[in-house]
Amino acid sequence: MMVGREVILKVEKNIAKPGDEILRVENLKVRDTRGLETVRGINFHVRAGEILGIAGVQGNGQTELVEALTGLRSMVGGKMWFSGKDMTGRPPRPITETGMAHIPEDRQRHGLVLPYPVADNMILNTYYKRPYGVWGWMMPEAIDRNARKLIDDFDVRTPSPYVPVKKLSGGNQQKVIVARELSRGIKLLIANQPTRGLDVGSIEYIHKEIVAMRDRGIGVLLVSAELDEIMALSDRIAVMYRGQIVTTVDAAKVTREQLGLWMAGAHPEE
Amino acid sequence: MDWKRFGFIALIIAILFGTVVLVGHTASSPLVIITSMLATTIAVATPLTLGALSGIFCERAGVVNIGIEGMMLTAAFFGWLAAIYMSAILNISPLPCLFTGVAVGMLSGGLMALLHAVLSITFKVDQIIGGTVINILAVGITGFMNRQLFFEKNSIFGGSVPHAPGVLPRFSFPFLSDIPVFGRIFDQQLITWAAIILVIVVHFVLFKTRWGLRTRAVGEHPRAADTVGINVERTRYINVIIGGMLAGLGGAYFTIESVPSFEPLMTNGRGFIALAAMIFGNWTPFGAWSAALVFGAAQALQIKLQYFRDLIPPQLAFLQISYVVGLAPYILTMLILTGIIGKTVPPVADGQPYEK
Amino acid sequence: MQEKEGRKWWRNFAEDSISSILVPLLAVLTAVVIGGLVIALSGGNPFFAYAGLFEGAFGSQKALSETAVWATPYIFAGLAVALAFKGGLFNIGAEGQLAFGAVAGALIGYALPDWVGHDIPATLHVPLAVGAGVLAGTLWAAIPGMLKAYTGGHEVINTIMMNYIALNMTSFLLNGPMQDPVLTSVSSRTPPIAESAYIPQIFDGLRVHWGFVLALIMAVLVWLVLWKTTLGFEIRTVGSNPDAAKYAGINVKRTIILTMAFSGALAGLAGAIEVTGLNHRHELGFSIGYGFDAIAIALLGKTHPLGVVLAAFLFAAMRNGATRMQFLTQIPVDIISVIQALILVFIAADAIIRFIYRIRIKGERVVLTRGWGG
Incomplete structure (x- = not known):
């Protein structure tokens, strides 16, 4: 899809009004699939109504960090509190039910079941709850109503709710995930590389949705390797390098160049 | 091969050999029992070794082959068929007939492999389904032809099986076979010798030649192999067909080396056990061979216990039941696949069709 | 716009349905023809054989x-x-x-x-x-x-x-x-x-x-x-x-x-x-x-x-x-195993069937199994 105007990455947003702490992580350690410790003792917190951006060159432990926070990967050490509850090492379902939304890095691998219709992908992690699942039975009318509403609300371009999601464009596939994740009552949104590989229209749309979530009092943890994206959206920025957070700064008081140096391994005190 | 796995192999072999010695020690000396058990182990491990080598050839190039069982069965039938036809029609000495049988067996194994290659490489069929198709087809063809040719009233030999030209002769390794007692181990039939030589040859080809390097490149990273000018499809085709011929040689073992007759379904899961040996041996020829010897020992146990049947003490009466002892190789296979003795890693592109 | 896309989707659905019935049918037909050739080659009359088969299955x-x-x-x-x-x-x-x-x-x-x-x-x-x-x-x-x-x-x-x-x-x-x-x-x-x-x-x-x-x-x-x-x-x-x-x-x-x-x-x-x-x-x-x-x-x-x-x-x-x-x-019953195996070959590799009969419907490759790693 071509856009006939200047790309605006500068997102319009008001000053954040952060509320209570919603996510707290202490000394978190995670290993990757090969058994190497790629997250090596991380501490941070996210408050309601703010966007914490995690900046860093890809492969510095961001993937494993997000997988551990969402319950997809086990933790080796450390603690995690979500919404006031100790959720260390819990599986995805209780974490999701407590109010965490997750826009995964690899949308085709984790976020979608490609041969499934759009409607089924829109209830992928709520299928068992009323009104979609009642006494173990799927409720087609409720699933249909939900799909039509979300397709409308989030402007998903699809010929029908029953087209396999793999037939949709990348931007529309991501919108299916965004629609599903943002439409259920959530307290925290974890978005990992939410706009990678998308067209400009979709990027703008997703950026607006993320800021709208913040303004509604939802905490956002944004992980991105795109400096512009981090700078444009975040209220605070944590820089991740080799499995650790080297510094956390106020987004308004930092320059692109400084961030770039820290991401490349320069020490903040120097 | 790491120490953990080597230790496991040693332990299982010690248990299996120990059981036979325990049962048979009143009849003959432990040394004689161990020697004959070892000789039997090496012999019955032959189809497993060849099947595992077949699997290594295919999977190192990235093609999963669960059709080895079917390739073996086909080769066992057609190799045997060629041998008895030649013997009955030309009426010549058995040896040329048997060699022709082995050649036809390898050829028919190669043809079944060609079908697997067409299905899985050209048509990109799910490779496990493709292998299952080979297995079912092999049961169908051999069962049909066996009945059609030999057991029907209007069949060629009038409803009877002609006299087979016997089995392949033994070859005694010079000097080594002259050692008292232990010499028996070095007195084996020809396909058994061929299997041992092929273990060394396949190791050499895979790790010391250009072809081996190409094969491994295609199995690990086909796209990279393609960019440096290796023809992925051709490499896979050739490897799968060579693998089929190795499986064919393993099939010939059943009807030309072990016994001079064919029975439907006679391969009895050896092709699948060979795959387990390949996995346990981490896709290397020597590793697979040592695993094949473990399975061979489990099978030799059954053979030897039948021989010592009357000597089995009453407290070990369950060893008299061949059905129970016969479970050993199958249970061993499942145990090995659990990975408790250490997980092994398949070639990265194993089982994935290559899309340009 | 909406209607046009709707029809297109409906058409896709129809084509999918046809291919999901047509391909198995043609696979069976092809296997039966080849099975007939095998019967003929081994000295039988495939028409009598199949007539007998049909009579035995549905004749009474x-x-x-x-x-x-x-x-x-x-x-x-x-x-x-x-x-x-x-x-x-x-x-x-x-x-x-x-x-x-x-x-x-x-x-x-x-x-x-x-x-x-x-x-x-x-x-x-x-x-x-x-x-x-x-x-x-x-x-x-x-x-x-x-x-x-x-x-x-x-x-x-x-x-x-x-x-x-x-x-x-x-x-x-x-x-x-x-x-x-x-x-x-x-x-x-x-x-x-x-x-x-x-x-x-x-x-x-x-x-x-x-x-x-x-x-x-x-x-x-x-x-x-x-x-x-x-x-x-x-x-x-x-x-x-x-x-x-x-x-x-x-x-x-x-x-x-x-x-x-x-x-x-x-x-x-x-x-x-x-x-x-x-x-x-x-x-x-x-x-x-x-x-x-x-x-x-x-x-x-x-x-x-x-x-x-x-x-x-x-x-x-x-x-x-x-x-x-x-x-x-006097055709052995085992011929059925051969025909069934052939059906399976053509079902597994439905590309062969599509090629033989020039069916131009795009097939979806369905992943049924995974390799040793999974």
Whole structure:
């Protein structure tokens, strides 16, 4: 899809009004699939109504960090509190039910079941709850109503709710995930590389949705390797390098160049 | 091969050999029992070794082959068929007939492999389904032809099986076979010798030649192999067909080396056990061979216990039941696949069709 | 705009439906033609042979009844394999699960009245015998399911190994502890089951029994579970994309074990129904090949319950008609195995069929199994 105007990455947003702490992580350690410790003792917190951006060159432990926070990967050490509850090492379902939304890095691998219709992908992690699942039975009318509403609300371009999601464009596939994740009552949104590989229209749309979530009092943890994206959206920025957070700064008081140096391994005190 | 796995192999072999010695020690000396058990182990491990080598050839190039069982069965039938036809029609000495049988067996194994290659490489069929198709087809063809040719009233030999030209002769390794007692181990039939030589040859080809390097490149990273000018499809085709011929040689073992007759379904899961040996041996020829010897020992146990049947003490009466002892190789296979003795890693592109 | 796209989508749906029926039909047709060539080459007349086959399968009330009798275990076992495929698992072990289902059904069928010391009413005895078979099949399949879930041991090799173990163990049981004390020429078999454990026949004088109706009901049930329940949603999600299933909060390990257990239950049902509805005892060798036929049936039926029922009927008609064909034309019944294997070749590689008949419908490649790593 071509856009006939200047790309605006500068997102319009008001000053954040952060509320209570919603996510707290202490000394978190995670290993990757090969058994190497790629997250090596991380501490941070996210408050309601703010966007914490995690900046860093890809492969510095961001993937494993997000997988551990969402319950997809086990933790080796450390603690995690979500919404006031100790959720260390819990599986995805209780974490999701407590109010965490997750826009995964690899949308085709984790976020979608490609041969499934759009409607089924829109209830992928709520299928068992009323009104979609009642006494173990799927409720087609409720699933249909939900799909039509979300397709409308989030402007998903699809010929029908029953087209396999793999037939949709990348931007529309991501919108299916965004629609599903943002439409259920959530307290925290974890978005990992939410706009990678998308067209400009979709990027703008997703950026607006993320800021709208913040303004509604939802905490956002944004992980991105795109400096512009981090700078444009975040209220605070944590820089991740080799499995650790080297510094956390106020987004308004930092320059692109400084961030770039820290991401490349320069020490903040120097 | 790491120490953990080597230790496991040693332990299982010690248990299996120990059981036979325990049962048979009143009849003959432990040394004689161990020697004959070892000789039997090496012999019955032959189809497993060849099947595992077949699997290594295919999977190192990235093609999963669960059709080895079917390739073996086909080769066992057609190799045997060629041998008895030649013997009955030309009426010549058995040896040329048997060699022709082995050649036809390898050829028919190669043809079944060609079908697997067409299905899985050209048509990109799910490779496990493709292998299952080979297995079912092999049961169908051999069962049909066996009945059609030999057991029907209007069949060629009038409803009877002609006299087979016997089995392949033994070859005694010079000097080594002259050692008292232990010499028996070095007195084996020809396909058994061929299997041992092929273990060394396949190791050499895979790790010391250009072809081996190409094969491994295609199995690990086909796209990279393609960019440096290796023809992925051709490499896979050739490897799968060579693998089929190795499986064919393993099939010939059943009807030309072990016994001079064919029975439907006679391969009895050896092709699948060979795959387990390949996995346990981490896709290397020597590793697979040592695993094949473990399975061979489990099978030799059954053979030897039948021989010592009357000597089995009453407290070990369950060893008299061949059905129970016969479970050993199958249970061993499942145990090995659990990975408790250490997980092994398949070639990265194993089982994935290559899309340009 | 909306309408145009709507029609296009509808057209896609129609084309998909046609290709999903057309390709299997052409695969069967091609295999039958090649099978005819094989018959001709081995000195038979394919037209007489196929006429005999057809007559044997559909030529009379009795022939129809026998086809239904053959179809009964095929439907159960085909559903078992298809259900596992839906969950991303390849159950080659239907053979062994079926054998144990039959052994357990027979045991309860002949021994339970002795154990309790008096006759048991049929309303209790039949469900108990069939239930025992279901339980045996379930447990036997749950083992490779657990091995897959907890150790990653590949279910293909494990279910094959368990087939051989089951074969050895049933041989042991039928020649030892469970052997019929009345020795006849067929020695490897259990005593006959009590009449109270018989599943009744539907029509007088025909062998087709109520187990056949149960098979059809099971097909509907499997369809309902897979597409109308949250459990089915979980099974299909794990089968289509285990990573996304984990993301969705589904317990992947539990679902794998459950899928194998359900699959085994259906296979065990096949065995128990054969014993209680038809053979009225378990005999060694009766089940040889059911497991592999079931794979072919599941694939021919595109792993859909309705497709499985149709494919099971086709295979049943061939197996049943083959006896008549052999009687009339001396073509060995084993030709059916060749034709079935060919059908499977063409189903697996439907690109061949599309090529031969120049069908220009884009095929979707469905991932049914994964390599050793998964």
